[in-house]
């Protein structure tokens with residue numbers, strides 16, 4: 676595990692206690708460089724019980740290491756946050772893309788277009804685009 680010190684640094688800077696499981700899960704996200712559903716994580720960490728995995732993901736989500744991507748599949752999907760996220764400032768307005776062919780969900784660079792509705796205060800915007808991803812088109 677080449678990134679061991681980098682991973683420890685990320686955990687520390689997000690005020691997370693360092694545990695083996697947290698190191699493994701974060702290493703997996705950094706290595707795969709893609710979003711991951713709870714199912715993906717269960718398959719990767721067969722030796723872990725579900726509760727520990729849930730707790731790890733919840734801690735990461737609370738402390739700004741991962742963000743949860745709203746999805747209708749019934750499985751929560753998680754993406755890595757930017758370096759700047761922490762437990763207080765952890766806001767995302769980028770769009771997501773879900774591929775109908777391979778099922779992968781990607782974080783896009785592009786932000787959700789600003790929508791102003793008279794009389795409403797918009798605090799959050801989530802947008803999932805669906806279609807065929809770059810890999811599947813090729």
Ligand SMILES: [Zn+2]
Pocket residue numbers: 739740741742756757760761764765766767
């Ligand atoms: Zn975040």
Ligand SMILES: [Zn+2]
Pocket residue numbers: 774775776777778779807808809810811
């Ligand atoms: Zn695809």
Ligand SMILES: [Zn+2]
Pocket residue numbers: 742744754767769770771781782783
């Ligand atoms: Zn994202």
